[in-house]
Each structure stands twice: as structure tokens, then as C-alpha cells.
Amino acid sequence: MADTGSASVQLDGVHKRYGDVHVVKGIDLDIAPGEFVVLVGPSGCGKSTTLRMIAGLEDISEGELRIGGRRVNETPPKDRDIGMVFQSYALYPHMTVADNIGFALKLRRTPPADIEARVREVAAILGLGDLLQRRPGQLSGGQRQRVAMGRAIARRPSVFLFDEPLSNLDAALRVQMRAELAALHRDLGTTMVYVTHDQVEAMTLATRIAVLHQGVLQQVGPPMTLFQRPANRFVAGFIGSPSMNFVDGVLASDGTGPAFSGPSGLVVSMTHVDAGAMPAGAKLTLGVRPHDLVVGDAGPLRGVVRTVERMGWEAFVHVDVAGTTLVARVEGPLAARVDLGDSLALAVPDGVASLFGADGVALGRRRS
Amino acid sequence: MSGASEPVGRRASLLATVGTHALLVLASIAALYPVLWVLKIALQPGQSFDNDPSPFPSSVSLEHFVEVTSTTTASGGWLFGRQLFNSLAVSGLTTAVGLLLATSAAYAFSRFRFAGREAGLTAFLLTQIFPGIVMLIPLYILLDLMGLLNALAGLVLVYSTTSVPFATWMLKGYFDTIPKELEEAARIDGASSFYIFSRIVLPLARPALAVTALFSFMTAWNEFILAATLMNDASSFTLPVALQRYVGEYQTDWGSFAAGAVIVSVPVMALFYALQRHLVGGLTAGAVKG
Numbered sequence: 001m002a003d004t005g006s007a008s009v010q011l012d013g014v015h016k017r018y019g020d021v022h023v024v025k026g027i028d029l030d031i032a033p034g035e036f037v038v039l040v041g042p043s044g045c046g047k048s049t050t051l052r053m054i055a056g057l058e059d060i061s062e063g064e065l066r067i068g069g070r071r072v073n074e075t076p077p078k079d080r081d082i083g084m085v086f087q088s089y090a091l092y093p094h095m096t097v098a099d100n101i102g103f104a105l106k107l108r109r110t111p112p113a114d115i116e117a118r119v120r121e122v123a124a125i126l127g128l129g130d131l132l133q134r135r136p137g138q139l140s141g142g143q144r145q146r147v148a149m150g151r152a153i154a155r156r157p158s159v160f161l162f163d164e165p166l167s168n169l170d171a172a173l174r175v176q177m178r179a180e181l182a183a184l185h186r187d188l189g190t191t192m193v194y195v196t197h198d199q200v201e202a203m204t205l206a207t208r209i210a211v212l213h214q215g216v217l218q219q220v221g222p223p224m225t226l227f228q229r230p231a232n233r234f235v236a237g238f239i240g241s242p243s244m245n246f247v248d249g250v251l252a253s254d255g256t257g258p259a260f261s262g263p264s265g266l267v268v269s270m271t272h273v274d275a276g277a278m279p280a281g282a283k284l285t286l287g288v289r290p291h292d293l294v295v296g297d298a299g300p301l302r303g304v305v306r307t308v309e310r311m312g313w314e315a316f317v318h319v320d321v322a323g324t325t326l327v328a329r330v331e332g333p334l335a336a337r338v339d340l341g342d343s344l345a346l347a348v349p350d351g352v353a354s355l356f357g358a359d360g361v362a363l364g365r366r367r368s
Numbered sequence: 369m370s371g372a373s374e375p376v377g378r379r380a381s382l383l384a385t386v387g388t389h390a391l392l393v394l395a396s397i398a399a400l401y402p403v404l405w406v407l408k409i410a411l412q413p414g415q416s417f418d419n420d421p422s423p424f425p426s427s428v429s430l431e432h433f434v435e436v437t438s439t440t441t442a443s444g445g446w447l448f449g450r451q452l453f454n455s456l457a458v459s460g461l462t463t464a465v466g467l468l469l470a471t472s473a474a475y476a477f478s479r480f481r482f483a484g485r486e487a488g489l490t491a492f493l494l495t496q497i498f499p500g501i502v503m504l505i506p507l508y509i510l511l512d513l514m515g516l517l518n519a520l521a522g523l524v525l526v527y528s529t530t531s532v533p534f535a536t537w538m539l540k541g542y543f544d545t546i547p548k549e550l551e552e553a554a555r556i557d558g559a560s561s562f563y564i565f566s567r568i569v570l571p572l573a574r575p576a577l578a579v580t581a582l583f584s585f586m587t588a589w590n591e592f593i594l595a596a597t598l599m600n601d602a603s604s605f606t607l608p609v610a611l612q613r614y615v616g617e618y619q620t621d622w623g624s625f626a627a628g629a630v631i632v633s634v635p636v637m638a639l640f641y642a643l644q645r646h647l648v649g650g651l652t653a654g655a656v657k658g
Binding site: 055082084086090108151 | 552553556558571572
């Protein structure tokens with residue numbers, strides 16, 4: 001197989017149906033060569049099915065898939081020039097690490113000397129040099145993960161597909177492998193499509209994130225765009241940890257522009273939001289991230305601390321404000337001092353909160 | 369835990385160990401006693417069947433073994449050799465045919481969804497419910513129509529009809545436990561369906577293949593009633609049928625019969641010994657699923 005570098009991947013109105021069950025409902029996604037796109041969403045949102053359609057392991061019910069500009073709907077997986085890493089690694093248990101990595105090359109009738117050279121090269125990249133004669137059963141989880149990646153890169157495909165590759169690793173190893181994956185993408189420059197339910201992986205690895213929910217693409221964009229300007233309530237709640245706080249209320253006006261009027265007399269100026277022709281009194285949801293809430297002795301919202309999650313320098317406090325739980329981030333001395341039952345005041349600063357209409361769609365921002 | 373309770377716990381576990389071993393020794397004696405008795409009768413000269421409870425022979429001679437293995441046909445040919453060959457050929461071919469058909473059938477049942485899959489599996493299971501003897505008369509008529517009565521090929525065919533469904537179920541259960549991702553990875557790597565089957569799935573199913581082969585071979589090797597009915601010429605008898613000639617209407621040559629039984633059981637024991645490494649894994653694997 002020729003060294004083709006990196007290819008684009010385009011999904012054009014792609015659907016997947018299993019009988020009456022509509023799993024993927026028309027996805028349009030344009031992935032440029034060399035991009036690292038992460039498909040993220042809760043279980044059953046259709047992200048893995050989408051990846052498997054790109055791989056050719058599932059038929060496409062409707063729509064078109066192009067890899068490198070070429071329609072591949074009917075192309076068998078082996079001719080799509082892809083490499084895939086599975087959640088379970090799917091290493092061949094009866095073959096050595098070297099045979100696993102070289103398997104695809106052997107099937108393509110590459111001369112044995114070339115296979116050996118390539119396997120050594122890949123093993124060097126992934127730090128597997130000493131393990132080549134071992135079998136998968138003799139390796140640790142992290143090593144198996146590397147072999148699975150080695151098998152995918154040995155053939156120099158122009159697109160890599162990852163299906164939740166880190167979810168079987170323990171937390172520390174996951175952080176390490178995440179960094180290695182990012183480095184691998186930097187070094188190889190190959191297009192990567194990566195599926196995960198972990199929004200931290202999505203935020204740290206992606207050049208662009210595509211959020212899926214119930215088979216529908218919710219928003220596609222760079223991580224910080226999704227974090228700061230979520231398109232709807234689902235994306236707002238899914239991206240960011242801990243989750244964004246939501247408070248139901250109505251549209252009001254504070255003289256200078258639109259404002260949000262919530263329970264217990266909470267009024268937040270929303271001059272950065274374009275309310276358009278929305279009438280005063282229209283139902284809205286205010287979204288504010290835990291780190292945006294200002295915690296102090298004075299503020300419009302007063303509540304009682306119900307839970308404290310201490311992280312060290314910072315802590316997340318769950319504050320019960322008249323029946324609504326808001327999560328706020330505190331740091332430094334306050335993080336060490338805050339305790340259950342404490343009374344805290346919270347304030348929402350101007351210009352940081354998002355507003356969502358009754359349909360869950362975010363209100364646009366005003367250009368300044 | 370306080371220190372005082374430790375010796376009590378240790379004593380209890382010692383008692384349990386002694387009890388377990390005593391039980392195992394008793395069970396071993398119960399299992400081995402009849403076998404030793406057969407060995408004793410086979411080795412002791414004379415065809416008598418004494419009531420001495422000792423499982424060890426009073427004197428040892430190989431005369432029964434010589435007698436059993438040196439039978440001849442009317443024309444002076446080596447009859448025992450011929451019958452040994454019959455048994456080996458029928459059992460070996462049954463195993464080969466059974467495994468060949470069953471591996472591919474089981475793989476299809478395990479991996480593909482097709483019309484008639486459920487019905488096929490159920491039908492295969494149904495055939496296992498009836499004992500072979502129920503099919504004796506239909507089988508006899510069918511073989512007669514095909515001109516395969518008294519022919520080794522006929523016996524292989526009959527045995528295969530029971531071994532294929534059994535082997536298919538055994539192997540399907542094992543194939544179900546092999547992760548699908550392995551085959552998907554191989555497909556992406558560029559392997560054809562047949563390559564995946566022969567180089568990925570079959571090597572991984574080796575324990576199940578060993579167990580299934582052993583069961584097929586053993587069933588065919590030990591089978592008596594069908595062989596006795598379908599074969600009517602001494603030179604086409606299998607060994608279990610040949611042994612029957614020592615059990616007469618008025619008198620039984622117990623010594624020869626026992627020696628024959630020992631000889632017949634040797635190949636199966638050898639197979640068990642050769643495959644024992646695979647047996648435990650294969651049996652449990654088949655048991656968990658399928």
C-alpha cells in the first residue's frame with residue numbers, strides 16, 4: 001500500500017437504521033486531512049456506530065461517505081486505507097506482538113525483510129522494542145494498548161479510527177496514553193477520528209469535537225468554542241466537568257438590555273446576549289459554569305453547602321439555593337475551610353452566563 | 369481476629385482437608401476396583417470368573433491377549449488386524465467428517481444471521497434427544513437402499529449423522545465466546561473471510577476442537593448396537609462387535625472378553641492422555657456458553 005499520508009473524511013447525510021430503530025439520523029461532517037476529530041456523546045448516541053460505518057464494519061443505510069474524496073460506501077474495510085484501534089484492543093492472542101503489528105503487511109504480501117524493518121520502526125515509536133516476541137496475554141493493559149496502536153500505524157493508513165481506546169485503562173495510565181496519543185498525532189499528522197464518552201479526552205485531544213445525542217449531531221467545533229459558546233443545553237451540560245448549572249426563569253429587562261429573572265429574586269444582566277424579538281416573560285434557562293459563579297459573603301443568592309468535593313487547591317461545593325442545587329468552584333484557603341452546612345452567597349457576574357430558550361437552543365451573542 | 373481463635377480455624381481446615389482426601393480416595397477406589405478386576409480376569413489364565421474379592425491376579429499370563437489378537441478368518445487372514453483397522457478407520461473418518469462439517473456449520477451458526485438459523489439449531493438439538501437405537505430400523509432401510517449395508521462407509525455415514533449435530537453445538541458455543549472484534553480487526557487488516565476462519569478463529573478454538581474430536585472418536589469407537597446390526601460379516605466388524613463372540617449362549621470366555629476390553633480401551637486412553645492439556649479448558653469453555 002502506498003504511503004498516502006493523510007486523507008479527508010466526509011459524511012454526507014449519513015443514516016443508520018436497524019430495522020425500525022433509527023440509530024444515526026443524518027450526520028453531515030467534514031473532516032479535513034490531518035484533523036483530530038473526537039465524536040463524543042453519552043452511551044447509545046450513535047458515535048460508535050458512526051465510526052463503524054466509516055470503518056466499513058457497518059453498512060450505511062442512507063447518505064454518502066467519502067474518504068480522500070472517493071465514495072467508499074460499498075468499499076470493503078481493507079480497501080478504505082484506514083487503521084482502527086478497538087476498545088478491547090482485539091489483539092490476536094495466538095500471535096506474538098511482532099506478528100500482530102506485521103499482520104496487515106503480511107496480508108499485503110510485503111517482503112518479510114520490509115515487514116521486520118517496519119515492525120521495528122513502529123515498536124521504537126511506541127516503546128515496544130523489548131516485547132516483540134511476547135504474546136498479548138503476557139502484556140499489561142497499557143502495553144496491549146500500544147500494540148493495538150502499533151498494529152494500526154504499521155500499515156501507514158491515511159485515517160486512524162479509535163473506538164474508546166482508553167476506557168479499559170486505569171486513570172493514571174489513561175492520562176499518560178492521552179499524552180502519547182496527542183504526540184502520535186503531532187508526529188504522524190494523520191487524520192484521526194476518535195470516539196469517546198469522556199469529555200475530558202475530547203477536550204484534551206481534539207482539534208474539533210463533534211457532540212452527538214440521540215443520533216443527531218449537536219455541535220461541531222474546536223474544544224474551547226464548545227466550552228464557551230455551546231449551541232444548546234445538551235452540549236452545555238455535556239462539555240465541562242463538573243457540569244454547567246442550569247436555572248429556570250424568564251426574560252426580563254434591566255434598562256440597559258435583556259436580563260434573566262430567576263427564582264428568589266435573582267436577576268442577571270444579559271447585555272451580551274441577543275434576545276432578538278423574544279418577548280419579556282418568555283421562558284428561559286440560565287446556564288453558568290461552576291468556575292464562573294462568584295462565591296463570597298455577599299451576593300444575590302444565598303444557600304447552604306450540602307456537599308464538598310475537595311481536589312486540593314480547589315473544591316467544588318454543592319450549594320442548595322431555595323431548593324435548587326448549584327455547583328460552585330472555590331479555591332485556596334476557602335477550599336480548605338468550607339464545610340457542610342456553611343452558608344454561602346453566590347453571584348453571577350455579567351457577561352459569562354449562557355441563555356437557552358424553551359427549545360434548548362442557545363440565544364446568540366451580541367457582537368461587541 | 370484474636371490469636372486464640374487461629375488454632376481452632378487451622379484445626380477445622382485440617383479436618384476438612386483430611387475429610388476431602390478420604391472421600392477422594394474412596395471415590396478413586398470405587399472407580400478403579402472394577403477396572404482392576406477386568407485387568408485381573410484378563411491376566412489370569414483360564415476362562416473362569418471366580419468370586420475372590422481381591423482385585424489382583426493370583427498368577428499372570430498373556431494367553432488371553434495372544435488368543436484375542438491372533439484370531440484368523442476362514443481363509444487364514446489376520447482377522448483381529450482387520451477388525452482393528454475397521455475400528456480405527458470408522459472412528460477416524462467419523463471424527464474427520466464430523467469436524468470438517470461441524471466447524472464450518474458452527475461458525476456460520478455463531479456468526480451469520482440467516483433465514484432458518486434458529487430452526488436449524490433447534491433441529492440439530494432435536495436429533496440429540498433420541499437415542500441412536502430409535503433410528504435403527506430407518507437407518508437399516510436407508511443403508512440397504514444405498515447399498516451400504518456391511519460397508520465401512522455406511523457406518524461412517526451413520527455415525528456422522530449423530531456426531532455432526534453434537535459437534536456443531538459444542539463448537540458454536542465456543543465460537544460465540546471468541547470476540548467479534550478480533551475478526552473485525554482482521555477484516556480491516558485485509559484478511560478474507562476464509563483466512564479469518566482458518567487463521568484466527570480455528571487456532572483460537574483449538575481446545576474446543578480437541579474436545580469435540582475426542583468425543584466424536586470415542587462415541588464411534590465404543591458404539592456397539594448400530595455396528596452389530598448393520599455389519600453382518602466378521603471381516604467388517606468393529607472391535608466392540610468382534611468382542612461379542614466371546615459371550616456365548618451357554619458359556620462366556622471371560623478371560624478373552626476382558627483382554628479384548630482392555631485392548632479396545634487402550635487407544636481411547638492414549639487419546640485422552642495426549643489431549644488432556646486441552647480437555648479442562650475445552651470442557652469448561654463449552655459449558656459456560658452454548
